[in-house]
Amino acid sequence: MTQLVMGKSEVYQNALPELNPSYRLLLGPGPCNVDPRILRIASAPQLGHIDPEFFAIMEETAYLLRQVFQTKNEMTLCVSGSGFSGAEAVLSNLLEEGDTLIAGSLGFFSGQIVEISERAGAKVVNLATELGQPLAPETLAQAFKEHPEAKVFATAIAETSTGLWQPLEELERITHAHGALFVVDAVCGLGGVPMDVDAMKIDACYAGSQKSLGALPGLAPITLNDRAVKVIENRKKPVQTYYLNLHKLHRYWNGDHTYHHTACSNLVYTMREALRISLEEGLEARWKRHQLNGEALRAGVKALGLSILTQPGYELPVLTAITLPEGVDELAIRNGLLNEYQIEIGGGFGALKGRLIRIGLMGYNSCRKNVDTVLSALEHVLPRSGLQPAAGAALAAADAIYKAKT
Ligand SMILES: Cc1ncc(COP(=O)(O)O)c(C=O)c1O
Structure with a gap:
């Protein structure tokens, strides 16, 4: 390969050929190959992030997202980032210094709830399961008995590192019996396993674009119900993060569209198309x-x-x-x-x-x-x-x- 010499533009321009990536059949834990419809819409003309036409597309995307999450939650939007940006947005907005969170750590991915919550200032009670085994409701009930002050219980419906499908019904019942918030990681699950956010009484949920939803990486759909939104509104201190401030993100997506960050229009088109494909199939x-x-x-x-x-x-x-x-x-x-x-x-x-x-x-x-x-x-x-x-x-x-x- 020709050596790149910064400042010598003639060398730089000739240094590399046009990119021609290999075709791969992506049968790993995500990303997966997307429907050609998604690649087509990705190359549609760009819109600016504060173009009124783009605002309408954002609103439509949030409308479709509510149908796929099966929720009426107003605060439903896509964070510009991968699945963990959704995790960080949800957890850091809900948690304050000194709060207690119980984590259902089922493997590597739901295990990251621990670090994300600790970074948000929470004390974490970590209920780590044996790898490949689900979290037993009795274990959660015991944890709430020992930590009645717990504000949030968070786990995943689909743990990608161990292929585990975690039943949520009993965990939800126990969490709400103790007045805590029920938070679910659906990064891998949304679009692939039954998810009905309202019927499952999930207070806050974050997902990913590039897995069962079948879109490109780079967006994290999230949804929060009124109870979770109230917790954010009643924070003693403003959330520490600017970029993942859900109040500002919600205003940009679903409110008066006040600028918050430069969202990528083409990526949002691909999410809109992936959601349309999901709903067309049923x-x-x-x-x-x-x-x-x-x-x-x-x-x-x-x-x-x-x-x-x-x-x-x-x-x-x-x-x-x-x-x-x-x-x-x-x-x-x-x-x-x-x-x-x-x-x-x-x-x-x-x-x-x-x-x-x-x-x-x-x-x-x-x-x-x-x-x-x-x-x-x-x-x-x-x-x-x-x-x-x-x-x-x-x-x-x-x-x-x-x-x-x-
Ligand atoms: C269950 C689960 N949660 C969170 C993540 C993190 O998502 P991302 O890599 O898109 O940030 C993944 C990624 O594989 C996942 O499977």
Whole structure:
């Protein structure tokens, strides 16, 4: 490569060719490949962030978002940032110095609720589960007994690091019985598993664009009900962050559109389109599609001779966490898929590093073609790591699910 010399424009201009990224089938924990409709709208003409035409698009996007969250919450908007910006916005606006938060840490991602809340000044009671296991309601009930002052309980519906689908009903009941706020991370779940914010009595919820919702990375949809909004309005001290100040963000999105920051119009178009696609398919149909393909993938994975990390009955349809036998090099498997098939899958995080592979079937990518493709590629790659899957067994097992369920 020609050496870049700053200040010598003729060298700089000729230094690099036009970018031509490889095509990847993104079957990791997100981002996922998006519907071509989303890529098309991404290249529509830009609008300024304070153009009245853009304000109308923001309002429409918030309107569609309420339908996908299934909420009437007025404070529903997209934070300009990835999923954790939504987490940080919700938690830092709700929490004040000295507040107590109980965290349902189900793995790496919901585990970050702890640090985010501590940075917002809260004392955190960390209820960390064994990896792949759900949080038991009794554990939460005990924590509230010991910390009746707790203001918030926060956890995830879909823990992407372990493929866990956390049941929320009992946790909600216990949280509200103690007068606390019920906060849910739906970064991976929204658009892929049943989410009905109002019926589930969720006070505040944050999500992500690039996973089951099937949009591009870079926006974090959030929604807060009146109870949560009142908590923010009654803060003793203004929230420390300017950028994630929900009062200002809400005014920009849903109020008189007073400037707060420079939102990217094209990214908002893609969110609007992803929401339209979800609603066109129908939320129920979309959840069923994810359920079916997740089930077929798990059947195929087991037929390959591998096992699922997650406790049976709690497996996410959108993300399958697969435990590898001792001594098997997960990086070799991932590299085999990437280099030979252009398929990206995920590895393990934290304590699970090197022990897991994770396959995501989210949004546009949740389809039979991708299930069969990744199972076939795995069957081809696994023998190099010393595993001997029976030829054709994985596809046959997936096929049996499709035959039985469609
Ligand atoms: C459950 C969950 N929460 C939070 C995040 C963080 O989202 P982001 O990487 O978009 O900031 C992720 C990302 O994988 C996630 O799966």
